[in-house]
Amino acid sequence: MAAANDRAPVVSGADLGDARRRNVPGTPQTVAVTETPQPDDKKKVKKGPSPLEILDQWEWLIAPILFTALAFFTRLYKIGLSNIVTWDEAHFGKFGSHYLKREFYFDVHPPAGKLLVGLSGYLAGYNGSFEFKSGETYPPELNYTFMRQFNAFWGAICVPLAYWTAKELKLRRNAVWLVTLMVLCENSYTTISRFILLDSMLLFGTVATTLCWAKFHGQRKNSFEPEWFFWLFMTGLSIGFVTSVKLVGLFVTALVGLYTIEDLWNKFGDTKMPISTLAAHVGTRVVGLIILPFLVYLLSFAIHFAVLTNSGPGDAQMSSLFQANLRGTEVGRNSPLEVAFGSKVTIKNMGYGGGLLHSHVQTYPEGSGQQQVTCYHHKDANNDWFFYPNRRDADYDAAAEPRFIGDGQTIRLLHSQTGRNLHSHQIGAPITKADWEVSSYGNITVGDEKDHWKIEVVSDAASRDRSKIRTLTTAFRLKHEVLGCYLRAGNVNLPQWGFKQIEVTCTKENKPRDTYTHWNIESHINEKLPPGDPGQYRSPFFKDFVHLNVAMMTSNNALVPDPDKQDDLASQWWQWPILHVGLRMCGWDDKIVKYFLLGNPLVYWGSTAGLGVFGLLVGWYILRWQRGYRELSQFDIDQIHYAGIYPVIGWFLHYLPFVVMARVTYVHHYYPALYFAILTFGFLTDWFTRNQKKVVQYGIYALLDATVIGLYIYFIPICWGMTGPNRQYSYMKWFDTWRMSDA
Amino acid sequence: MTTTAPQGTLRQRSVAGSKKPKDGASSDVELDKLVKAANKAPKAVSERDHKAAFTLITILAFVTRFWGISHPNEVVFDEVHFGKFASYYLEKTYFFDVHPPFGKLLFAFVGWLVGFDGHFHFENIGDSYIANKVPYVAFRSLPALLGALTVSVVYLIMWESGYSLPACILAAGLVLLDNAHIGQTRLILLDATLVFAMACSLLCYIKFYKLRHEPFSRKWWKWLILTGFALSCDISTKYVGLFAFITIGSAVVIDLWELLDIKRPGGALTLPQFGKHFAARAFGLIILPFLFYLFWFQVHFTILTRSGPGDDFMTPEFQETLSDNIMLSNAITIDYYDTISIKHKETKAYLHSHPERYPLRYDDGRVSSQGQQVTGYPFNDTNNYWQILPAGADDKQLDRHIKNHDLIRLRHIVTNTILLSHDVASPYFPTNQEFTTVSLADAYGDRAADTLFEVRIEHGKPNQEWKTISGHFKLIHNPSKVAMWTHTKPLPEWGFKQQEINGNKQIAPSSNVWLVEDISSLPADHPRRAKKEKKVKTLPFLRKWFELQRSMFWHNNQLTASHPYASLPYSWPFLLRGVSFWTQNDTRQQIYFLGNPIGWWIASSVLAIFAGIILADQFSLRRGMDALDHRSRSRLYNSTGFFFLAWATHYFPFYVMGRQLFLHHYLPAHLASALVTGALVEFIFSQDAVEHEVAYQAAKAGKKSQTPKHHLTARERFAGQSLFGSWVATGVILTLVAAGWYFFLPLTYGYPGLTVEQVVRRKWLGYDLHFAK
DSSP states (O other): OOHHHHHTTOTTTTTHHHHHHTTOTTOOOOHHHHHOOOTTHHHHHOSSOOHHHHHHHTHHHHHHHHHHHHHHHHHHTTTTSOOBOOTTHHHHHHHHHHHHHTBOOOOSSOSHHHHHHHHHHHHTTOOSOOOOOTTOBOOTTOOHHHHHHHHHHHHHHHHHHHHHHHHHTTOOHHHHHHHHHHHHTOHHHHHHHTSSOSHHHHHHHHHHHHHHHHHHHHTGGGTTSHHHHHHHHHHHHHHHHHHHHOTTHHHHHHHHHHHHHHHHHHHHHOTTSOHHHHHHHHHHHIIIIIIHHHHHHHHHHHHHHHHOOBOOTTGGGSOHHHHHTSBTOOTTSSOBSBOBTTOEEEEEEOSTTOOEEEEEEEEOSSTTOOEEEEEESSOOGGGEEEEEEOTTSOOOOTTSOOOBOOTTOEEEEEETTTOOEEEEEEEEOSSSTTSEEEEEESOSSSOOGGGOEEEEEEEESSOSOOSSOBTTTEEEEEEETTTOOEEEEEEEEOOGGGTTOEEEEEESOOOTTOGGGOEEEEEEEOTTSOBOOGGGSOOOHHHHHHHHHHHHHHHHHTOOOOTTSOOTTOOOGGGTTTTOOOEEOSOOOTTSOBOEEOOOHHHHHHHHHHHHHHHHHHHHHHHHHHTTOOOOOHHHHHHIIIIIIHHHHHHHHHHHHHHHOOSOOOGGGGHHHHHHHHHHHHHHHHHHHTTSOHHHHHHHHHHHHHHHHHHHHHTTHHHHOBOSOGGGGGGGOOSTTOTTOOO | OTTSOHHHHHHHHHHSSSOOSSSSSTTHHHHHHHHHHHOOSOTHHHHHHHHHHHHHHHHHHHHHHHTTTTOSOBOOTTHHHHHHHHHHHHHTBOOOOSSOSHHHHHHHHHHHHTTOOOOOOOOSTTOBTTTTTOOHHHHHHHHHHHHHHHHHHHHHHHHHTTOOHHHHHHHHHHHHTOHHHHHHHSSSOSHHHHHHHHHHHHHHHHHHHHTTTSTTSHHHHHHHHHHHHHHHHHHHHOGGGHHHHHHHHHHHHHHHHHHHOTTOTTOOOOHHHHHHHHHHHHIIIIIHHHHHHHHHHHHHHHHOOBOOTTGGGSOHHHHTTSBTOHHHHHOOBOBTTOEEEEEETTTOOEEEEEEEEOOSBOTTSOBOOOOEEEEEESSOOGGGEEEEEESSOOOOOOSOBOBTTOEEEEEETTTTEEEEEEEEEOSSOTTSEEEEEEEHHHHTTTTGGGGOEEEEETTOOTTOBOBTTTOOEEEEETTTOOEEEEEEEEOOGGGTTOEEEEEESOOOSGGGOEEEEEETTSOTTOGGGOOOOOOOOOOOHHHHHHHHHHHHHHHHHHTTSOOTTOOOGGGTTTTOOOEEEEEETTTTEEEEEOOOHHHHHHHHHHHHHHHHHHHHHHHHHHTTOOOSOHHHHHHIIIIIHHHHHHHHHHHGGGGGOOSOOOGGGGHHHHHHHHHHHHHHHHHHHOOOOHHHHHHHHHHHTTOOOOOOOOOOOHHHHTTTSOOHHHHHHHHHHHHHHHHHHHHTHHHHHOOSOOOHHHHHHTOTTOOOOSSOO
């Protein structure tokens, strides 16, 4: 416990000091260590404990309980006040409903958080029938209060976790309290935790991972002891959890990863350590920090697939085979097995996240100006195509016996809604300029040879016979007869004129393994053929898992800001650390209970300033070191390293990606980063007050604590809900950009 | 920090620093003895070898770059751009480009020297130079000259860094015999300037660094300033020159860090001394280059005094600084009762109306007001004429100017109706208001309010007069505050495929901007049209520069459209694909921009080997095993490491760049990789004598040396040992490289034409060459 203990066996840098220190005679090295105030010291001096001393002695228990109680109070108080669907509850509540109805849906986030939302709905006795339209009133039978409480639980738990983290990072008690208070009295954390959103879980996961990491670091001298293992695996579990909630969790994973690399590098340099021990260190970390989290992530998807067994709105994102195994799907149900001329089909791209071949009356604004052909995930009649014989062949005769289609045959595809042929020509595609444009052109009689496509079967899961194309199981490519190019949909989104659907091109490169040129028949209607059941083949879990993940990535990338659609809720990265804007979470009508997402100014400004101060601090000590000053003890260096630098790295890891990211960003994207900024602030306060007189210390902390609490209470209406006209809250509107009031 | 292992501490400190050919002078005594003992040859022999090799390589460089430079006598690839810009400079017409001016100014200078007047605008690839009488050989000589000198500079870099003869020859040979360097520097393109400036900055910095024991001497200043100048030329040619700043900057930071060291070998510096070092570098490498950079812009603005194709990229205030500007000369103040035509700035369509009406019901089932259509029409037509009526009574009072924020009505002359907008959804946009016209009676009756529009001049001041052409404005419907807007999606047949006009609730976007093209009611000789001899306005330089700079960055980021021959950074070191520059069908000739595959693959694998060696060294050091002697390690980290740093900083930033990228962006990085190759081949194939290390250890143990500080030349370093291995390696590599160079020559020089079979043989990685069928 005592700081002095930490000095002796400092990792492997024990004798590093020799080389560096020898030139600095007389530099006092132990100032900080000896003066470290030890809260527990006092009890040894006096005999009979006074009530204050008992409190002091039991602080480790009382303080977390007290903070937790306060956290639950602030997060839960009047949580059901607003009975309308607020902000992104519209999304996440809806996803919860999908779980309850067990309908397959598609979303960019991994499933764990939404599964928990679904669980909360289940516990609340909700049947999943509500649509969660933004701003709608909750129906009386839906216990939304419980669902919100469930979410608030995660947000509240962050507070004691922050307490223990700060403690584990060896901050002094006052600083620990300050950090805990800054998390507790953070208006934005409070507000975001009070609704059916994923952010409270994300925050919980980030905070929990940080705690586990700190605990694990604290156990570094007890390698391979049970407690060491416990915290290693807890770190792994929380990484798995946070990553399964939102992929933002990867940033805290990166923090732990960096720590592990540094740790292993140190161990690698310890020549006294047997190779077998070193290997064990590497091995346990691979298991605990890579394999375990990945298993958790896999598990969340396994549950996801296990729960969602009914067909739903997200079907089209998945492979045809997967869809065929959903209950209530049209895909593969009673479809004839083999495709013949005259069959009406939908054609699915087999690449990850591939959609259905689609065309609509809108034309290309550039290039040929002919009708657009795209790939589209939504199922509608514009995805239907007819197989027709080529122009040299005998015409399709509806009365005759069906003629089946097989490998190597040249066919035409006729768009059922507009009657045009799938066509390509020597005009560059709109986005992928190196490929040819694909359009819909002509009609059943008008057209030319550029409507001809040759079928090349790639594989068939059901049969070796390539003379026929089978629904669902045959993967084929379509080769343009004249140009020799292949039909491809490569997950490139068209601009607004193409409704952001996927661009379809004809690629000149013949790459048989490029799955974006592979297509299969998804639905198939031909009255003259007997219905079959092609959907008896299952797609393997792992393939579905990869497929869904790639689809998530690609559509996440598609969330680029759209200049045509100005979203006044969105904000930019530079606005967050300076608390430039807030966010209105619902309508601003007098009758609506209004919630405004804005942080505690001291926490934001203080922590942001702290990051700069920390940079100066480190720069100062490094320069001084180069100039021969040896003023820091090994304990001090370790303290800066683990309680200062790592949180700052954590802040950068959670912040910089949003700076480079070209997608729409909102204020709540900053919340995980803010936590690390708070830790840095705590470290700095601790650092600068360490050698001050007790009075000064208490004065500073009292001032900071009081301001944090005061501001929190001052701004509390934006968290607990503002009722009545918004003008009466204009007192909080310090800046014009804080739009909690119209006044 | 706690992390450094004990055994690595000292050693790492000495190696992680910047390039130091030797770590202190202490070993010189022993070395000198060694040199004297081992080297009985005359002192000058080695230097003479170097001079001979340098001369030979320079001559070869000029031959390879200038050979057949007049072919093809047509515009090739991006000559379209850079030739054009040179012509604009010569014609003094203002143009806009995303690159800074220096490289283009050089071309203009060449054109001026040979008396070219800039009449030819390099419009299309394949335009004939002969028919258009363009001194294109002179233009191309500039990059060829710089390209040839680049090879010499590479040699000098290696020489200055103290590498042996074979290493110097190898590094220079890799650049000399590289088809990409040759191809890119024989055409009117900026890259020759860029690569040359980049190489010069490395050379100058090395020269500067070698003088570190005589700080603030005249020579020291000279090379510092020359480094800054080279860097400035680099970044003033293309913004990728910034990478050279990062390279040099990193080296400088490390150097400064060591100067700050209290245990510095030469004795600790006081803080004021250190401050002087710092200030000198900041001045020479940041402030001075920036001033040079600004200077080129000043030249740019001074030359380009006439309005030209670049006007549209600038603000009206800027455009008024250009002479012969249509805006300046033709702008007429608009009065009430003038008849005008109004043009949409982005789509160039005129505000138009005709007697046909909106259909009752649109395809999607929504209904219209069935009012008279108001559309956007791109051609001149009397239906584009609108008369401006005052907001108040129709008092026929003439000679009143219209000012910013005035309310007006617009009367459509042909149909004698008044423009109006109202809360009816437009044909395409349910969110936007329909524009239509109503009769005069209505306009002054029930609908009076709905016919009022506010003229809001862009960046206008209150009471500013509204002028034709220069007065960009938004037309805001007064009651509803929507802005008149149009877009390119044509209306259906009922609207004759003309553009839809509607009221946009978003007032801010620049697509709402319109301008008055002409006052058609004014006869051509009307006094109001008389041009007052206004003198050209001036703007402060910094303001012009700042505006242009912003515009350049903005447009640079917009260059995201895909190009058939664009490539991604990962493909460059492997040379997966080239760029087709030029083809000629009848002779089957083509220029396909491609590096020398053999040279590139060797250089890239050497980079990997270097990274491997460094990693292996770090790992073994960490485990307390010391496989390298002190001198080799120092050289490996400081000198070769510097080249590797140059490669990395000229390569990896491209991964985060969003704009379209081409193979030629790799050329500076390739040059750095050639340097690494030369250095590493020497490292691998020469055995450093063990005595050096013994001497070093002895020196480290405490013997202080009194020898004056000087740099070891290669001769001294390799005294008493054989360079045979290096020579063999160099010979083998250069032979292979020369073979590859020769094989791909026809694609680089554009002749002779190749048969199908010959083309197919050169499609090594499926290079998309022409005439393969």
